[in-house]
Amino acid sequence: MREYYSITELTREFDISTRTLRFYEDEGLIQPVRRGRTRLFRPSDRHLVRQILRGKRLGFSINEIREIIQMYREPPGEVGQLKLLIRRITEKKDDLRQKRRDLEETLAELDQAEESCVERLVELGVNT
Amino acid sequence: MREYYSITELTREFDISTRTLRFYEDEGLIQPVRRGRTRLFRPSDRHLVRQILRGKRLGFSINEIREIIQMYREPPGEVGQLKLLIRRITEKKDDLRQKRRDLEETLAELDQAEESCVERLVELGVNT
DNA sequence: GCTTGAATTGACTTTTACGTAAACGCCGTG
DNA sequence: CACGGCGTTTACGTAAAAGTCAATTCAAGC
Numbered sequence: 001m002r003e004y005y006s007i008t009e010l011t012r013e014f015d016i017s018t019r020t021l022r023f024y025e026d027e028g029l030i031q032p033v034r035r036g037r038t039r040l041f042r043p044s045d046r047h048l049v050r051q052i053l054r055g056k057r058l059g060f061s062i063n064e065i066r067e068i069i070q071m072y073r074e075p076p077g078e079v080g081q082l083k084l085l086i087r088r089i090t091e092k093k094d095d096l097r098q099k100r101r102d103l104e105e106t107l108a109e110l111d112q113a114e115e116s117c118v119e120r121l122v123e124l125g126v127n128t
Numbered sequence: 129m130r131e132y133y134s135i136t137e138l139t140r141e142f143d144i145s146t147r148t149l150r151f152y153e154d155e156g157l158i159q160p161v162r163r164g165r166t167r168l169f170r171p172s173d174r175h176l177v178r179q180i181l182r183g184k185r186l187g188f189s190i191n192e193i194r195e196i197i198q199m200y201r202e203p204p205g206e207v208g209q210l211k212l213l214i215r216r217i218t219e220k221k222d223d224l225r226q227k228r229r230d231l232e233e234t235l236a237e238l239d240q241a242e243e244s245c246v247e248r249l250v251e252l253g254v255n256t
Numbered sequence: 257g258c259t260t261g262a263a264t265t266g267a268c269t270t271t272t273a274c275g276t277a278a279a280c281g282c283c284g285t286g
Numbered sequence: 287c288a289c290g291g292c293g294t295t296t297a298c299g300t301a302a303a304a305g306t307c308a309a310t311t312c313a314a315g316c
Binding site: 051054055056057058059060068071072075077079082083085086089090092093096097098099100102103105106107109110111113114116117118120121124126 | 179182183184185186187188196199200203205207210211213214217218220221224225226227228230231233234235237238239241242244245246248249252254
């Protein structure tokens with residue numbers, strides 16, 4: 001496991017810009033350490049970036065991603081906070097399950113559309 | 129099956145604003161018919177709205193949603209166009225499958241986070 | 257010591273997806 | 287007929303998520 005990654009290494013690995021990484025830092029999503037002024041990204045930062053991009057692909061906003069990331073952190077010590085966190089996690093899970101339903105439905109409709117196309121091709125006598 | 133829905137009926141049903149529906153019309157996603165100047169939404173428009181909102185929940189942009197919607201239409205008559213459409217559909221499906229992987233991973237991590245919370249509660253001697 | 261290339265910061269710009277406000281049309285009711 | 291309610295258009299505004307540009311800084315290599 002590498003100790004540090006440079007900002008350009010991560011931009012290449014994830015195909016994002018330096019501006020994006022700095023933006024995520026400004027937003028408090030990642031906190032790379034500094035050597036002088038240059039940012040050093042640890043494996044944990046790298047993993048966070050991975051999670052952020054995953055969240056983005058799923059259509060979550062930066063704020064929602066921030067919330068999700070906080071859920072992965074060490075659970076709090078106080079009972080009330082713990083219960084609150086569990087409620088939040090449950091909500092996010094429900095959210096994701098809704099997305100999963102949406103996804104399956106969309107996939108099914110696309111399958112149908114594809115099949116119509118193939119049928120149409122067969123009608124036209126095209127060797128598939 | 130109702131013949132027409134008014135704009136406010138749809139805003140209530142889908143919990144969106146009239147502005148949003150007009151915006152979708154401006155963007156060419158729906159084409160409600162008119163009686164005078166008032167819009168009349170047919171069941172097909174209503175179904176499109178449903179698909180649009182599903183797409184939004186999955187994080188697709190308006191442009192992407194427009195593309196997807198066009199895929200549901202009658203397949204074109206020309207072979208080249210048909211093959212192109214099939215390629216596009218395949219791409220979207222790949223896209224959705226990526227989202228599904230993202231979704232499952234995020235769900236798994238949330239499950240883990242939840243479990244940590246529950247464990248912590250047990251440590252604190254809380255009766256779950 | 258000078259150049260070169262990678263990083264940094266800060267300011268300004270852009271795109272998307274609507275929100276909001278103004279100003280008006282149409283129609284049924286008391 | 288005045289009104290309230292629903293609908294319309296036009297125009298401007300805005301928040302989020304970066305992109306872009308300019309001015310600097312810094313370290314490395316020759």
